[in-house]
Amino acid sequence: xxxxxxxxxxxxxxxxxxxxxxxxxxxxxxxxxxxxxxxxxxxxxxxxxxxxxxxxxxxxxxxxxxxxxxxxxxxxxxxxxxxxxxxxxxxxxxxxxxxxxxxxxxxxxxxxxxxxxxxxxxxxxxxxxxxxxxxxxxxxxxxxxxxxxxxxxxxxxxxxxxxxxxxxxxxxxxxxxxxxxxxxxxxxxxxxxxxxxxxxxxxxxxxxxxxxxxxxxxxxxxxxxxxxxxxxxxxxxxxxxxxxxxxxxxxxxxxxxxxxxxxxxxxxxxxxxxxxxxxxxxxx
Amino acid sequence: xxxxxxxxxxxxxxxxxxxxxxxxxxxxxxxxxxxxxxxxxxxxxxxxxxxxxxxxxxxxxxxxxxxxxxxxxxxxxxxxxxxxxxxxxxxxxxxxxxxxxxxxxxxxxxxxxxxxxxxxxxxxxxxxxxxxxx
Numbered sequence: 001x002x003x004x005x006x007x008x009x010x011x012x013x014x015x016x017x018x019x020x021x022x023x024x025x026x027x028x029x030x031x032x033x034x035x036x037x038x039x040x041x042x043x044x045x046x047x048x049x050x051x052x053x054x055x056x057x058x059x060x061x062x063x064x065x066x067x068x069x070x071x072x073x074x075x076x077x078x079x080x081x082x083x084x085x086x087x088x089x090x091x092x093x094x095x096x097x098x099x100x101x102x103x104x105x106x107x108x109x110x111x112x113x114x115x116x117x118x119x120x121x122x123x124x125x126x127x128x129x130x131x132x133x134x135x136x137x138x139x140x141x142x143x144x145x146x147x148x149x150x151x152x153x154x155x156x157x158x159x160x161x162x163x164x165x166x167x168x169x170x171x172x173x174x175x176x177x178x179x180x181x182x183x184x185x186x187x188x189x190x191x192x193x194x195x196x197x198x199x200x201x202x203x204x205x206x207x208x209x210x211x212x213x214x215x216x217x218x219x220x221x222x223x224x225x226x227x228x229x230x231x232x233x234x235x236x237x238x239x240x241x242x243x244x245x246x247x248x249x250x251x252x253x254x255x256x257x258x259x260x261x262x263x264x265x266x267x268x269x270x271x272x273x274x275x276x277x278x279x280x281x282x283x284x
Numbered sequence: 285x286x287x288x289x290x291x292x293x294x295x296x297x298x299x300x301x302x303x304x305x306x307x308x309x310x311x312x313x314x315x316x317x318x319x320x321x322x323x324x325x326x327x328x329x330x331x332x333x334x335x336x337x338x339x340x341x342x343x344x345x346x347x348x349x350x351x352x353x354x355x356x357x358x359x360x361x362x363x364x365x366x367x368x369x370x371x372x373x374x375x376x377x378x379x380x381x382x383x384x385x386x387x388x389x390x391x392x393x394x395x396x397x398x399x400x401x402x403x404x405x406x407x408x409x410x411x412x413x414x415x416x417x418x
Contacts, residue, residue: 103344131307131330131340131350133323150342154307154349155326235323238291239331 011210015179015203022186022199079185087139090252093245096126096147103127107153110162111146118169118218120144132241133232136252137168137177144172147252155235156228163225164254166215173214176207180251197267204251204269212276213283226277229255233273287365288337294318295328296337296354296361304353337361374403 101108108125115122123144128134133152139145146168153161171177180203187200216222232255241257250256251269265272288296298313299305307329311322329352332338340350356364373381382403386396 104348105346132327150348150350151326155322231321231323234321235327238324239327
C-alpha cells in the first residue's frame, strides 16, 4: 500500500521501503510471536494467577524461544556467508561447462560489449547442457558467473540474447545478488513473521523491474527484451519445467520457468511477464 | 516409451520428415502447422530428448546449437507406444481386456487364436513380476 506513495519507476526507493519493514517490523513481530504471545496466551487462558509451576513454564518458554531465535539468526548469518559458495553448488547442480570464447563467438562478443558498457568485470560464461531456454547470473560483481543454456542460444535472435545479457549484467552492476541474499537472510531470521514471506519476494520483484529498465538502457534493446520475455514465457507456460532443482533455483533465471497460479504470484520472485513487458514498453 | 502430447507429436513428425535438423529448421516446419514460438519448440525437443524419442549432438562455431535427429523410426516408436498401452491394459484388467478385444473385433477363429496367443505373451511378464512380489 505504502509503495503507491513512491513513483513506480523509483526502484531503489521502493527496495528501501520494502527492506525497512522487513528488517524492523518483521523482527518486532518475530519477537512478539515467539516470546510475548506464548506468555500472553498462557497468562490469559491457563494461569490467571501465576503459580510456581506457571513461572517455570514461562521460563522454559523463554529458553525455547531464545533457542529458536538464535537458530534462525545463525542460519541467516550462514546464508550470508555461504553466498559465494552457493554459486559453486548451482554450477554443480546444473552440470555446466565453461563456454570458451571461440565456441560461441557472437555470444561472447555481445557479453564483452555489454559488460564493458556497464563498467563491470567480464563474467565467466558457462553453458548449461539443456534445450530449455535459460539464462542466469550468480555470484558477486567481482566474481560473477553467467549461465546460459544451449536452448536459449539456439532459439532467440542475437539481439534478443543481447537484451537478456543486458538484464543480467544490470543485476551485477546493481549488486542485486547482495540485496537478494540480505533479503533472504532477513526472511530466515524472521521466519515466524508472515510479513517477511511477502516482503522478500516483493524486494526481488522490484530488482527485476530495475534490471529490465537498466538492461534495456545499457543495450538499447527494450523491444527485444520484451519479445524475449514473451517467447520465454510462452515456452514455460506450454512446457513448464519440472523438478525440484528448477523450483529451488527459480529466482536466478531471467523469468520463472513455471506456470504461476495468480494467487501464488505474491510469493514469486519474478513479476509477471505481462507487467514487465508493459513497463518496458511504457518507458520507451 | 511414454505417450506424446499433441505438440510433441507435431514436432516428432517434422523431425521424422526432415531428418537431422536444428531447432530453427524444425520450428520453421512446425509453424506451418500451428502458431508456436521457437522457444516452445526448443523446450518440446528437450522433453522428447528426455523421453528417448530424439537424440542430439552439440555443435559449436559462430553459435552453439543442438542438431536433433530421431532416436527411433516412426514405426519403432508406434510399436513401442502400442506395446506400452497394451501391457498397461493387460496389467490392469488382465483377462477382461483380452476378452473385450476379442469380442469387439470382427476376426476369424484363426485370427482370434493368434491374437490371444500374442496378447498372452504380452501379459506374461506382468504376471511373472506379480509372482515374484508374492
